[in-house]
Amino acid sequence: MILVKNFVSGGMRNKINYPSAERNKFFILEVLRKHVDGGKAAKMLEIASGTGQHAAYFGAKFPRLTVQPSEIEEGMLESIGAYASEVSTKNVKPPLKIDVNTDPSRWGTEADYDFVLNVNMFHVTPLACSVAFFKNCSKILKPGGLLFTYGPYANCGVLEPESNVDFDRRIRQRDPNCGVRDIQDLSKIAAEHGVSLRAIYDLPANNKCLVWQKA
Template sequence: MASISSQKINYPASERNKTPIFEVLQKHFDKNIDGKVLEISSGTGQHVSYFASHFPRLIFQPSEYETSLFNSIKAYAKDTPTKNIKDPIRIDIVDDWKTWNVSNDFDYVINVNMMHVAPFSCTIGLFKNISAVLKPRGILITYGPYANNGVLEPQSNRDFDSNIRARDPQCGVRDIQDLIKIAESYGIKLLHIYDLPANNKCLIWQKLTS
C-alpha cells in the first residue's frame, strides 16, 4: 500500500495561493462558531487541509468531480492536525444539489479556480445550487482570474484566456459583471473584490435573507 505522503499530489500554484486566499478567509470566517464549510472542486486537497488547520471549529466537506483525486484529498486530510475534514464526495456542479448527499445548512462555501476551466453551465450551476445549500447570509468565496466590465488585465491573463478558449470554446475567464447578474437571479450578492497576487481575485458573495 502506498504511503500517505506518496498519495499527496502537490500543485505549486496551490501552494503559492493558499496563504493569500486564507488571509481573505480570515476576514469573513468566524473562528468563534461551530460551523460548516463546503468546498466545491477541491482538487488535490492542499487548500482544504491548510484552511481547516486554521479554523478548528469549522467542519470542512471537500468535494471533487474527478474521483481520481480523492486519495490525495484524503491524504492531506489525514495529516491535518485539527481532524475537521470529512471524506471527499463527488459533486457535479450542474446536477441538482439534492443529488449531492449534503445538507442545506452550510455557513460557507469555497470554490477555487473552477469557473474559467469549466463550461459556463458550471458557473450557473454553482450559483443556483449554492443558493440552496447556504444558510441565509451565508458566504460564498470564489477565486481565480476575472475580467471586469469587459476589461481583462494584464496581457498574461488575456493570453491565458485565449489559450483556454482555443482548447474549449465553452471555457474561459468570466466577467464579474456577468457573474453578478447570475448570482442576483439566485438571491446572492457580491460583497467584496480582493486583488490577490498573480493577477487573481477573490470574490466574496453573500446569500440574501429572502
C-alpha cells in the same frame, strides 16, 4: 505537479501537490480571515477541491470550521482524502464526489452550510457550471451565508494584465466553451439565485477573490 506517497492507516495513499495551490493558499487565507469568525463553530463546503491542499490547510487554520471537500474527478478523491486524514484537528471530512451541475439532493451532504469555497473552476469549465454553482450552492447555504470564489476575472469587459489576456486566449483555443469570466456577468447570474457580490479582493498572480452573500 508533484506526486507524494503518504502512509496512513489502511495503507499507502497518493497525495498530489500543485505548486500553485501551495502559493495561493496563503492569500486566500487572508481573505477568509476577514469574513470567517474562527471562534465560532461553522461549516464550509468546498466545490472542486482539486488535490485537497486547500481543504486541509484551511481546516487546520480554522479548527472550529468543519470543512467538507468535494470533487467531480474520481482520480483526485484519494489525494483529497490523504490530505484530510493528516489534519490533526480532525475537522476536514472525507471527500464527496459532487457534480455541481446536479441538484444538491444528489450530493450526499447537508443543506445548512455557512460558507462555500471554490478555487479556479469558473474559467476552466463551461459557463453552465458557473450558473449551476450559484443556483445549487444557494440551496445549501444558510441565509446570509458566504461564497468565496478565487481565480482570474475580467471586470466590466476589461481583462488585465496582458498575461491574463494570453491565458484566456489559450483556454478558449483548447475549448471555446471555457474562458475567464466577467464579474458583471457572474453578478447577474448570481442575482437570479438570491446571491449578491459583497467584496472584491485583488490578490497576487493577477487573481481575485470574490465574496458573495446569499440573501
